[in-house]
Amino acid sequence: MPISSLSDAVLKLTGGSNGNPEAIWWFKDPTSVAYTVTLGRMYSLWTYAGNPCVGTAPTASAVPTNATDGSMRQTNASGGRTKYLTGLYAMMKVQGALILYDRLVHQAGLSGTTTGAQTTNLPTSALTRYSGAASVGNQIWLEIYSPVGTTATTVSATYTNESGTGSKTTPLVTFGGTGELEQTRMIHLPLATGDTGVRSVESVTLSASTVSAAGNFGVTIVRPLALIANISSGAGAVTDYITGKPGPVPIADNACLALMYDPASTTQASFFLTGALQFVESA
Amino acid sequence: MSIADKASLFAKMAAPDQRLWYFKQGQMTAGTIYDFANPNMNPVATPPTTAVVCDNTLNTPGLAQCIGQTNPAANALRLIGATLGASLGLDDNSLILYDRLVHQGGLDATSIAAQTTNLPTPALTRYTDGVGVWILVTVWTLVGTTATTITASYTNQAGTAGRTTVATAFGGTGFREFGRGILLPLQAGDTGVKSVESVTLAASTTTAGNFGVALIKPLMPVCLHRFDHESLVNMLTNGGFAPAIVNSASLNFLAYSASTGAWAVGGELLFAED
Numbered sequence: 001m002p003i004s005s006l007s008d009a010v011l012k013l014t015g016g017s018n019g020n021p022e023a024i025w026w027f028k029d030p031t032s033v034a035y036t037v038t039l040g041r042m043y044s045l046w047t048y049a050g051n052p053c054v055g056t057a058p059t060a061s062a063v064p065t066n067a068t069d070g071s072m073r074q075t076n077a078s079g080g081r082t083k084y085l086t087g088l089y090a091m092m093k094v095q096g097a098l099i100l101y102d103r104l105v106h107q108a109g110l111s112g113t114t115t116g117a118q119t120t121n122l123p124t125s126a127l128t129r130y131s132g133a134a135s136v137g138n139q140i141w142l143e144i145y146s147p148v149g150t151t152a153t154t155v156s157a158t159y160t161n162e163s164g165t166g167s168k169t170t171p172l173v174t175f176g177g178t179g180e181l182e183q184t185r186m187i188h189l190p191l192a193t194g195d196t197g198v199r200s201v202e203s204v205t206l207s208a209s210t211v212s213a214a215g216n217f218g219v220t221i222v223r224p225l226a227l228i229a230n231i232s233s234g235a236g237a238v239t240d241y242i243t244g245k246p247g248p249v250p251i252a253d254n255a256c257l258a259l260m261y262d263p264a265s266t267t268q269a270s271f272f273l274t275g276a277l278q279f280v281e282s283a
Numbered sequence: 284m285s286i287a288d289k290a291s292l293f294a295k296m297a298a299p300d301q302r303l304w305y306f307k308q309g310q311m312t313a314g315t316i317y318d319f320a321n322p323n324m325n326p327v328a329t330p331p332t333t334a335v336v337c338d339n340t341l342n343t344p345g346l347a348q349c350i351g352q353t354n355p356a357a358n359a360l361r362l363i364g365a366t367l368g369a370s371l372g373l374d375d376n377s378l379i380l381y382d383r384l385v386h387q388g389g390l391d392a393t394s395i396a397a398q399t400t401n402l403p404t405p406a407l408t409r410y411t412d413g414v415g416v417w418i419l420v421t422v423w424t425l426v427g428t429t430a431t432t433i434t435a436s437y438t439n440q441a442g443t444a445g446r447t448t449v450a451t452a453f454g455g456t457g458f459r460e461f462g463r464g465i466l467l468p469l470q471a472g473d474t475g476v477k478s479v480e481s482v483t484l485a486a487s488t489t490t491a492g493n494f495g496v497a498l499i500k501p502l503m504p505v506c507l508h509r510f511d512h513e514s515l516v517n518m519l520t521n522g523g524f525a526p527a528i529v530n531s532a533s534l535n536f537l538a539y540s541a542s543t544g545a546w547a548v549g550g551e552l553l554f555a556e557d
Contacts, residue, residue: 006519007288013523016285023524025415025501029468031452049449049468051417056471073474087522089504091377093314093541119481236506236539238378240522271411272538275378276468278523 002084002248002282009242012280013086013234018079020281027051028259029176034149037266042186044143045259045273046070046103047214055258057145057216061107061125064256072105072257073111074279081281084241084248088226090275091236094265098227104129104138105200108218112148112176112210117158117203122219124200129252130223135162136197137223138167140170140189140203141260144182144217149210152177157189157219162197164183176210186220225249225257236275251279263277286361286555289519296517299353301554305367308547310543311540315457316423317537318351318464319548320383320497325546330388330423330493332370334401335496336408337383337533341367350381350536352554359557360528362503364517367550369507369540378505378548380526383533384409384416387479388495392426392454393487397436401495410500413440413477418448418467419497419537420482422460427488430455435482435496440475454488461492464537465495474493501537502526507548514550 003009012019032049045068046055055070066074077083090098107121130138140157155175160166170189170283174180180187191198201219226249241248251257257277286292309370341349352360362380369376387401410416418435433453438444448467452458459466469476479496500513503524507514528534540546 003287007290009519009523010286010289010292013518013525014285015527016287019285021523021525023526025417027417027466027468029451032449032468044318049451051415051466051469052474053447053469053471087524089506089522089524091379091504091506091539093539096465120375122541123409123535238504238506238522238524242523243519246286276501280523 001258002016004017006167012282018081018281020078021245022075023276024074025276026072026171030273030279033184035184037183037263038166039264039266042260042262043184045187045201045261047184058106058218059109059110061105061121063105063125063128064103066256067253068256072277073255077281081283082173083251083279083281085226085251085277086248086280087278088228088239088243089236090228090231092231092273094263096231096261096263098231098259098261099224100257100259102129102223102225102252103258104221106218106220106225108145108216110204110216112217113214115206115209117205119203123202124219124221127199129255131199136277137139138197139222139224140198140201141219141222142187142189144185144215146216147183147213148181149176149212150181150219151209151211151263153206153208153210154205155204159196159201162199164199166202167194168195175206181210196274240258292363295555296553298557299553303350303352304430305552305553306496306511306548306549307348307461311543313541313543316464316466317462317538318419319538320421324410328550330495332389334385334387334404336385336405337421338531339533341533350552351530352534355556357557361550361555362526362528364553365505365550366431369508369546376507376538378507379537380502380503380505381535381537382409382500382502383535384498384500385468386421386495386497388423388493390494391491392484392494393457393489393491395484395487397481397483401479404478404496406496406500407477409532413475414447415500416475417501418476418479419499420465420467421495421497422463423493423495425461425490426452426459426492427490428459429489430458430533431484431486431488433482433484435476435479437479438477439473440477442477444480446470446473450485453484459488460519
C-alpha cells in the first residue's frame with residue numbers, strides 16, 4: 001500500500017516510519033539558451049543552465065538516469081520501498097504549463113535536411129524503466145538541440161509498440177519552419193491507430209528537407225508523470241498530491257526526472273523558472 | 284523528528300511551539316528575484332564587511348535580518364505552516380523560504396578582474412555536503428546601468444575547486460537594483476556548492492555599488508495568489524513541503540513578482556518542535 005491515510009502521510013513526510021522525505025529544488029536560467037518562442041508549443045528545459053546543472057545533447061542512444069547531468073538528481077528509495085512525488089512547485093514570470101517526466105531514453109544526431117529514413121544512433125536503447133508491457137503510456141517526442149531549417153515539412157518515425165510489434169509508423173506531423181525548428185522545441189509524435197505505448201524507435205523520416213539548416217535533433221521516449229497546468233504569473237503554483245487529486249505519483253528507481261513547458265508568452269528571456277519536488281518513501 | 288498523525292499535526296497547527304511574525308517592505312522590478320535579506324526600503328541594509336556564517340541571530344536592524352526562530356534543545360524544528368500576504372501591484376507573487384548559510388559583501392561592479400575581496404566564503408556549518416546549495420548574488424547597493432555578465436569560481440559538492448558558473452546577466456535594468464538576487468547556474472556535472480572563491484564580471488557596469496555572494500539552501504515555496512489576499516500554507520495542502528529547520532538556520536525569503544512597484548510582505552510562520 002503506498003500511503004494509507006492522511007495520518008500516514010503526515011508521519012512519513014515528517015521523517016517517521018522511514019518516509020525519508022526529500023525535497024529537490026531546481027532553477028533554470030532563461031538567458032542560457034536563446035531561441036524564439038511560439039505560443040502553444042512545448043519546450044524542453046533539458047539544456048537550460050541552472051542548479052542542478054545543465055544537460056547536454058546525447059551523442060549516442062543512451063538511457064539517462066538520476067545520475068545524468070540535466071536530471072533532478074533525486075535519490076532512489078531505500079529498504080525496498082517506493083518513492084512517491086507528493087508535491088510539485090514551479091514559478092515563472094509568465095503563465096504556462098509544466099510537465100514533469102521520466103526521460104527513459106534519448107539520442108540525437110539526426111539531420112533536418114536528410115530525406116531518407118535516418119538511423120543514426122538508432123534504434124533507441126532498450127528501456128530499463130516502463131519496459132515491456134509496462135510501456136503503455138510511453139510517448140515519442142522529437143527534441144531539437146540546434147535549429148533545423150525554415151522550410152516546413154512533415155516527419156514520422158517507425159517504432160515498436162507496447163506489445164512488441166515492430167515497424168509501426170507514427171502519423172505525419174509538421175517539422176521545420178517557424179515554431180517547429182527552434183532549439184529546445186519538443187515535438188510530440190502521436191502513435192499509430194490502436195497503439196497505446198512504445199518500446200523503441202527504429203528510424204525517423206522527413207518528407208522533405210527543411211533546407212536551410214541540418215541542425216541537430218533526436219528522439220526522446222518519455223513517461224509523463226505530473227503536470228502543473230496553470231502556473232499563475234508571478235505566484236507560481238503547487239500541485240498537491242496529498243489532499244489534491246490524483247494521489248501520490250510513484251517514481252521509478254533511477255528515474256531521470258526532467259521538465260518540459262508550454263509558456264504563455266513569447267518573451268523567452270523573461271522565463272525565469274524555479275521550482276521544487278517533494279518526495280516521500282512508502283512500502 | 285516526526286509528527287505521528289493528522290491529529291497531532293492539527294494540534295501543532297493550533298498551538299505551534301513557535302509562532303513568528305515576519306514583515307518586509309521595499310521596491311521591486313517585475314520579473315526579477317529579490318533577496319529579502321537585503322530589504323531595500325525598510326530598513327536599508329548595511330552590506331557585510333566580511334565573509335560570515337549566517338545564523339538565526341542575524342537580526343540586527345540595518346543588517347540582513349532573518350526570521351530569528353529559537354533553537355530547540357533537541358535540534359528538531361519543523362516548519363508546518365504559514366500565513367503570508369503581499370501587497371504589490373495587481374499581480375501575483377511568490378516566495379521561497381531559504382536558509383542563508385554564508386554571505387559576504389564588498390564586491391565592485393566596475394572591476395573586471397577576478398575579485399576576492401572578503402572571499403572565499405567560510406566553510407559551511409549547515410548542509411556541509413553542499414548538495415542542493417545555490418549561489419545567490421545579492422546586490423547590496425545599486426550597481427551600474429551597463430549590462431554585462433557575471434561568473435563565480437567555486438568548489439562543488441564533491442570538493443573539487445576551480446569550478447566556474449555559467450555566465451548570467453548582471454548590471455543594467457532589472458539586474459542592478461539594490462535588493463536584487465541573482466542565481467548562478469552551476470558548471471556541468473555539479474549539483475551543489477561548498478564555497479565560492481572569486482567572482483568575475485565580463486565588463487564594468489560603470490557604477491561600483493556593492494554586491495556580494497551568499498550560499499543558500501531553499502526550503503519551502505509559498506505562492507501568494509491575488510493582490511492583497513493572504514496565502515494559507517500547510518503541509519497537507521502544499522504538496523507535503525514541511526522542511527526540517529536545522530539549528531541556527533538563518534531563515535529568509537527570496538521573492539518574485541510579476542509587478543513593478545512598492546511591496547510589503549507580512550505574515551506568520553508556524554513551527555513544531557519534537
